Amino acid sequence: MRPLRFVALGDSLTEGVGDPVGDVWRGWAALLADGLAEGPVEFTNLAVSGSQTRDVLERQTPAGLALRPDLVSVVIGVNDTLRCTFDIHAVAARLDEVYAAFTGRGATVLTACLPDPGAMLGLPGALARRQRAVNAVVHALSDRYGAVHLHASDGAWLSDRALWSADRLHPGERGHRQLAVRFHALLAESGTASGPAPSAEPASPAPTRSASLRWLATAGTGWVARRCTDLLPQLLRLAADELRHRARGTSARLDLRAAHAVSAALAALSAVERPDAA
Numbered sequence: 001m002r003p004l005r006f007v008a009l010g011d012s013l014t015e016g017v018g019d020p021v022g023d024v025w026r027g028w029a030a031l032l033a034d035g036l037a038e039g040p041v042e043f044t045n046l047a048v049s050g051s052q053t054r055d056v057l058e059r060q061t062p063a064g065l066a067l068r069p070d071l072v073s074v075v076i077g078v079n080d081t082l083r084c085t086f087d088i089h090a091v092a093a094r095l096d097e098v099y100a101a102f103t104g105r106g107a108t109v110l111t112a113c114l115p116d117p118g119a120m121l122g123l124p125g126a127l128a129r130r131q132r133a134v135n136a137v138v139h140a141l142s143d144r145y146g147a148v149h150l151h152a153s154d155g156a157w158l159s160d161r162a163l164w165s166a167d168r169l170h171p172g173e174r175g176h177r178q179l180a181v182r183f184h185a186l187l188a189e190s191g192t193a194s195g196p197a198p199s200a201e202p203a204s205p206a207p208t209r210s211a212s213l214r215w216l217a218t219a220g221t222g223w224v225a226r227r228c229t230d231l232l233p234q235l236l237r238l239a240a241d242e243l244r245h246r247a248r249g250t251s252a253r254l255d256l257r258a259a260h261a262v263s264a265a266l267a268a269l270s271a272v273e274r275p276d277a278a
Helices: 028-033 053-066 088-103 117-121 125-145 155-159 173-189 209-248 251-270
Strands: 004-010 041-045 071-075 108-113 148-151
Touching: 004 028, 004 053, 028 041, 028 173, 053 088, 071 088, 088 108, 088 125, 088 251, 108 125, 108 173, 125 148, 125 209, 125 251, 148 173, 209 251
Parallel strands: 004 041, 004 071, 071 108, 108 148
Antiparallel strands: none
16 A cells, blocks of 8 residues: 655744654654554655745645645745735735645645734734735635645634744644644544644743843854844834824724735635636
């Protein structure tokens, strides 16, 4: 019998950042792979830290298709919201193309809506609107292509500090295990996963406060510096715009504008029906 083939696409979340095992990252996708089948599973993780939807479409998808997966996870979009080039129309078009490519080959697609990174870092509400827009697109396209979709943007993910690593942007081991457990439950319910569910309990102790501070002082500052050169100028403009609307009592206009953008992006996709759409 041919082994079940599972390919993971995405960014640092799927790469496993926050869940170190020795000198490498493990992450939720690797934990999930161990419980997908009672027989052998071929798991390939193509996710790369910092990736955006463009990277998944142009680089990871061709490599993933070449592996002829039975199951593919596409969890992406947060990095798009953190860039000055954010465009929900482009995000929707890229995700539509990625989902169509894999479902057209008979693969089951895993997707997830994700928490707002701005809420984790105390950044302006504009980032929350961007993440809600991405989540709305992922919801709609998951329905369109029959994807197995995980709701991971609820308040529990923001309030339970034990799920997160020192940077407050990536899950720690406990958070990665929760993602794996929740994905496994959905796949088992649909008859796709037949192996044992991953354990929800961490195998390693949580990082100490001093270790977390060391990380933030080294790798963490590098991450902030890289994002600031790209996002900070626009972030300041977004924050100023937010304050002006709040002072005028017109913040609802910003929400309405974002909702209209999502509707227009999805309408543009619906206007051209894909022949390989589910």
